[in-house]
Amino acid sequence: KDEKPAKPGFFGRLMGRKDTKVVTRRVLDDDMLEQLEELLISADMGVDTALRVTANMAEGRFGTKLSTHEIKELMSTEVTRIMESVAKPMPLYPRKPQVVLVVGVNGSGKTTTIGKLASQFKAAGKSVVIAAGDTFRAAAVEQLQVWGDRAGVPVLTAPEGSDPASLAFDAMVKAETDGADLLLIDTAGRLQNRADLMEELSKIVRVIRKKDETAPHNTLLVLDATTGQNALGQVETFQKLADVSGLVMTKLDGTAKGGVLVALADKFGLPIHAIGVGEQIDDLAPFDPEDFAKALTG
Ligand code: GDP
Numbered sequence: 001k002d003e004k005p006a007k008p009g010f011f012g013r014l015m016g017r018k019d020t021k022v023v024t025r026r027v028l029d030d031d032m033l034e035q036l037e038e039l040l041i042s043a044d045m046g047v048d049t050a051l052r053v054t055a056n057m058a059e060g061r062f063g064t065k066l067s068t069h070e071i072k073e074l075m076s077t078e079v080t081r082i083m084e085s086v087a088k089p090m091p092l093y094p095r096k097p098q099v100v101l102v103v104g105v106n107g108s109g110k111t112t113t114i115g116k117l118a119s120q121f122k123a124a125g126k127s128v129v130i131a132a133g134d135t136f137r138a139a140a141v142e143q144l145q146v147w148g149d150r151a152g153v154p155v156l157t158a159p160e161g162s163d164p165a166s167l168a169f170d171a172m173v174k175a176e177t178d179g180a181d182l183l184l185i186d187t188a189g190r191l192q193n194r195a196d197l198m199e200e201l202s203k204i205v206r207v208i209r210k211k212d213e214t215a216p217h218n219t220l221l222v223l224d225a226t227t228g229q230n231a232l233g234q235v236e237t238f239q240k241l242a243d244v245s246g247l248v249m250t251k252l253d254g255t256a257k258g259g260v261l262v263a264l265a266d267k268f269g270l271p272i273h274a275i276g277v278g279e280q281i282d283d284l285a286p287f288d289p290e291d292f293a294k295a296l297t298g
Contacts, residue, residue, distance in 0.1 A: 015068055025065035033058055036075070043296060044228040045259035049266040053078045076293040082262055083289035088271040090218055090246060097129065097175035097183040099208055099215035103201065103242050104222035105234060106189040109250030109276055111140055113222050114184050115147025116276070116284035122151055126181040130155045131171035133164040133204065134188045144186055150281050154178075164188065165203040172211040185216070191237065198241045205242075219245045220273065223264075226255040235268055250276030253283070258296055 014035050015026050026032060033054050040050035057074045066074070092098065100117075104110045118128045130148050132141040138160050148155035156174060158167040168185055175183040187204065190197060208215045221244045223231045231249075238244050252258055252275045261272065272287040 014071070025067050028058055028061050028064055028066050028071075036071070040075075040259060042257075043259035044257035044263070046229060046232070046263035046267075049082075049259075049263045052266065053082075053262070072297050076290075076297045079262055079293035079296055080289045082265050083272075083287075083292055086265040086269060086272050087287045087289045088246070088273065089286055090220070090273040093217050095212070095214065095217055097172070097180045098217045099172070099175075099183045099185065099212065100218045100220060101185050101187060101201075101204065101216040101242065102220050102222060103187050103238055103244070104189050105191055105224075106137070106140075108189065108222045108224045108227075108234075109248075110134075110186060110189060110222045111143045111147060112279065113220075113248050113250060113274075113276060113284065114144065114186055115151055116281055117274075118148065118153040118184060119151035119281045120284060121182055122153060127178065128153045128182045128184060129171060129175040129178060129180045131168055131183065131185045132157045133167055133186045135160060135162050135164050135167060136188055136190070140186065147281075163203075164200060165207040168204045169207045169211065172208050172215075176211065194237070194241065201242050219243050220248055221246070221270075222248045222250060224251050225249045225258055225260060225275075226251045228257055228260050229263070231260050232263060232267060235264060235270070239268075244270060246271045246273045248272075248274045248276065248284075249287070253277040258292065261292065262296075 015024055036054045037050045040053055041047060056078050102110055102114055114130060118130055121128050130144060130153055132144045132155055134140040135158050141157050145155050156167060156171045171183055171185065188197060188200060205216060219242050221238050223234055247270050249261055249272060274284050275287050277283045277285050
């Protein structure tokens with residue numbers, strides 16, 4: 001990736017020069033900390049998390065002289081430390097089918113992510129069924145069918161406007177009959193009417209629990225990383241609507257502002273199961289804290 005979150009020449013300016021390759025050292029003082037905070041905030045880390053990161057960087061080092069390399073290392077170490085606690089693949093259970101409810105606002109990448117997940121699980125030898133639970137968006141259902149075909153996974157659909165909970169129930173029956181390992185359920189992402197959406201999601205949960213009282217086993221919230229700080233509000237909202245168990249962060253290929261992942265980790269501590277790095281079926285990767293920290297700090 002050639003995109004760097006840091007503004008070009010940031011570290012050069014920080015050190016008072018253009019050429020960062022020349023090794024000079026600068027005292028870690030309030031002025032430097034302020035500039036570092038600004039850098040992190042401009043990468044969408046949010047004020048609270050940026051302050052915590054810089055405070056940790058300064059601990060025991062205030063007033064000492066640091067090189068650009070050392071500053072980057074310190075920053076990268078801090079970010080890695082925060083992110084290591086949330087980098088966890090989606091847990092798999094011996095349950096058949098394991099029911100994965102996928103939630104998130106429209107446009108976040110839910111459909112695409114479900115297609116990618118189906119393909120990955122299939123490649124890992126799992127049998128998968130998809131339920132196109134956003135029955136109000138004909139386009140979403142069609143898209144999901146396209147993804148299902150690509151992944152070679154059956155997609156259960158229902159007529160436009162029909163009850164997503166009854167589709168979810170039918171999908172449970174089909175997944176059970178087929179002996180499927182995983183059932184991925186897409187859901188609506190219309191936040192305009194939260195009460196409706198909450199009712200819809202809780203009805204899906206109620207109905208699938210008639211078949212398996214332990215379901216859903218995972219509730220994945222899909223978040224678009226390019227929405228920056230909005231992602232924080234979406235977590236808060238969806239935690240009220242559903243029992244979110246983990247995150248998938250999409251569109252990390254298209255943003256220089258991945259700092260919001262650090263803010264999310266710092267604030268909610270929800271596991272990040274995977275990241276979307278493109279629009280193709282294979283563009284879903286495990287979240288690697290060290291790679292992420294290096295990309296973020298430049
Ligand atoms: P949904 O409305 O939440 O189901 O969102 P979609 O799955 O339809 O995705 C919305 C748009 O985002 C589509 O154009 C996708 O191709 C695109 N998209 C989804 N995930 C990624 C990703 O990881 N990277 C990029 N660059 N685009 C993505």
